[in-house]
Amino acid sequence: xxxxxxxxxxxxxxxLAVTSECGPPRGALPDKxxxxxxxxxxxxxxxxxxxxxxxMVRMSSFAAxxxxxxxxxxxxxxxxxxxxxxxxMQADILxxxxxxxxxxxxxxxxxxxxxxxxxxMNVHDIDSIQFVQMVHQMREEGKFMGGxxxxxxxxxxxxxxxxxxxxxxxxxxxxxxxxxxxxxDFVQTQCIYNLDxxxxxxxxxxxxxxxxxxxxxAGITPMKTAGMARYMKNKVPGMDVPDEVVDRxxxxxxxxxxxxxxxxxxxxxxxxKEVKGVSGFHxxxxxxxxxxxxxxxxxxxxxxxxxx
Amino acid sequence: MITAERKPLEEIIxxxxxxxRILLVGCNECVTVCAAGGRKExxxxxxxxxxxxxxxxxxxxxxxxxxxxxxDPEYVEELNVHMDQADAVLSMACGCGVQEIxxxxxxxxxxxxxxxxxxxxSERQGVWAERCQGCGDCLLGLTGGICPIARCSKRxxxxxxxxxxxxxxxxxxxxxxxxxLIWDRLKALGMQDRYEDITPAKNWxxxxxxxxxxxxxxxxxx
Numbered sequence: 183x184x185x186x187x188x189x190x191x192x193x194x195x196x197x198l199a200v201t202s203e204c205g206p207p208r209g210a211l212p213d214k215x216x217x218x219x220x221x222x223x224x225x226x227x228x229x230x231x232x233x234x235x236x237x238m239v240r241m242s243s244f245a246a247x248x249x250x251x252x253x254x255x256x257x258x259x260x261x262x263x264x265x266x267x268x269x270x271m272q273a274d275i276l277x278x279x280x281x282x283x284x285x286x287x288x289x290x291x292x293x294x295x296x297x298x299x300x301x302x303m304n305v306h307d308i309d310s311i312q313f314v315q316m317v318h319q320m321r322e323e324g325k326f327m328g329g330x331x332x333x334x335x336x337x338x339x340x341x342x343x344x345x346x347x348x349x350x351x352x353x354x355x356x357x358x359x360x361x362x363x364x365x366x367d368f369v370q371t372q373c374i375y376n377l378d379x380x381x382x383x384x385x386x387x388x389x390x391x392x393x394x395x396x397x398x399x400a401g402i403t404p405m406k407t408a409g410m411a412r413y414m415k416n417k418v419p420g421m422d423v424p425d426e427v428v429d430r431x432x433x434x435x436x437x438x439x440x441x442x443x444x445x446x447x448x449x450x451x452x453x454x455k456e457v458k459g460v461s462g463f464h465x466x467x468x469x470x471x472x473x474x475x476x477x478x479x480x481x482x483x484x485x486x487x488x489x490x
Numbered sequence: 491m492i493t494a495e496r497k498p499l500e501e502i503i504x505x506x507x508x509x510x511r512i513l514l515v516g517c518n519e520c521v522t523v524c525a526a527g528g529r530k531e532x533x534x535x536x537x538x539x540x541x542x543x544x545x546x547x548x549x550x551x552x553x554x555x556x557x558x559x560x561x562d563p564e565y566v567e568e569l570n571v572h573m574d575q576a577d578a579v580l581s582m583a584c585g586c587g588v589q590e591i592x593x594x595x596x597x598x599x600x601x602x603x604x605x606x607x608x609x610x611x612s613e614r615q616g617v618w619a620e621r622c623q624g625c626g627d628c629l630l631g632l633t634g635g636i637c638p639i640a641r642c643s644k645r646x647x648x649x650x651x652x653x654x655x656x657x658x659x660x661x662x663x664x665x666x667x668x669x670x671l672i673w674d675r676l677k678a679l680g681m682q683d684r685y686e687d688i689t690p691a692k693n694w695x696x697x698x699x700x701x702x703x704x705x706x707x708x709x710x711x712x
Binding site: 263264268290291292293295296304306307308309310311312315316327343344345348349350353356357359360363364372419420 | 654661690
């Protein structure tokens with residue numbers, strides 16, 4: 183084992199891993215974090231805690247991770263290169279590890295253009311691949327990016343994002359290879375609605391043996407309404423929602439839409455379970471965390487492994 | 491070249507309002523090429539200011555002059571003969587030109603009439619786009635001659651991010667995804683293998699991160 187991470191243990195055991203996420207509140211509301219995380223207890227192996235997602239100010243991922251850790255759950259510290267330079271990032275990694283946080287996700291982050299502070303300077307001192315390299319070097323060599331020795335180096339299990347649906351498609355396997363080369367242990371993918379395209383990407387991944395170097399957690403987001411499906415199809419960059427999915431959501435009465443969304447999501451998991459190289463699922467139920475237990479159970483991913 | 495755009499007229503009026511005699515100085519270099527602050531724009535701005543103050547019942551003296559290069563002390567010296575008759579200087583050069591006047595004429599207030607934008611190139615008639623951020627350590631040799639520092643919204647040296655869609659950037663369909671352009675170019679050059687080489691974290695010391703920069707050429711410096 184490279185780390186003490188529970189996620190690493192689950193993945194190493196050969197079980198399909200399950201992660202979900204908790205978006206911190208837009209206010210100093212620790213109980214809100216607890217409430218969201220509590221819904222996930224027992225149903226997931228680790229909880230991603232987003233870092234100013236969609237470039238909107240929220241409680242820091244670090245602080246919310248500490249709250250979740252204190253609840254006896256396993257948080258995944260998300261961190262974006264948009265808001266911090268290499269000094270601040272390494273400082274927060276030391277701080278997080280000092281609080282027992284041992285798993286993180288290295289991202290570049292949405293552009294401030296999308297958020298509530300479009301006036302902000304985006305930092306991008308390093309990019310997401312260099313970020314992975316940095317955390318890997320901290321763990322494996324015990325050195326800061328600047329070369330200095332770290333006292334008690336943080337042993338982070340290192341995650342990154344992968345979007346098989348962004349363009350150019352032909353680069354997307356190579357990009358995963360690059361992330362693997364940088365030292366990524368696991369990736370969580372963009373929400374998958376176009377399963378055929380995902381399977382095509384996975385074939386490319388397997389052809390290069392990348393699934394043996396990096397654990398791939400398939401990203402799943404349940405749709406609540408046909409409107410949400412249309413919005414994701416048309417407005418969210420890098421999202422691929424086929425017409426069939428939109429039509430299927432639109433084809434049921436309004437009061438049945440949420441149920442249909444869960445059904446689609448469970449069917450997707452069932453199909454993706456059979457795809458060689460998929461090591462687990464990352465269920466992003468945006469402001470719908472209470473549905474995660476139901477999805478996990480219906481998809482046959484419950485109970486979660488214990489005593490690893 | 492350095493590109494610029496003229497400031498809104500109201501902002502320029504507000505800056506020169508307290509003064510009677512204005513020396514309006516253009517520059518014959520970059521700002522002429524991007525049609526922001528050359529001889530022609532100096533003339534247009536002078537007329538616009540005259541008209542505005544006339545409607546307010548105020549007369550204003552505007553002396554128009556366009557220097558060969560406003561960032562060069564040698565040419566700025568040409569303003570000596572006019573300075574006595576000026577209460578303030580309004581510069582249509584980039585920020586470098588404005589500052590050269592401020593340095594040379596310490597007792598004279600100087601105001602910018604343009605917003606300096608970026609180092610760029612002309613894409614077509616009337617359109618200029620950013621090309622370089624002067625990082626001080628050029629990596630264009632690695633990226634097919636296309637700069638991700640200046641042209642990727644997230645400055646990714648190992649892109650593209652997950653927001654690249656049909657060749658466009660996630661921030662706007664008007665913005666090209668530079669990593670799509672780099673990839674297309676690497677392919678055209680038969681250099682696709684380069685893509686998987688990880689570009690290491692940038693040393694920003696050679697750029698603005700190292701503080702204000704200066705070039706000293708011992709062979710040329712007096």
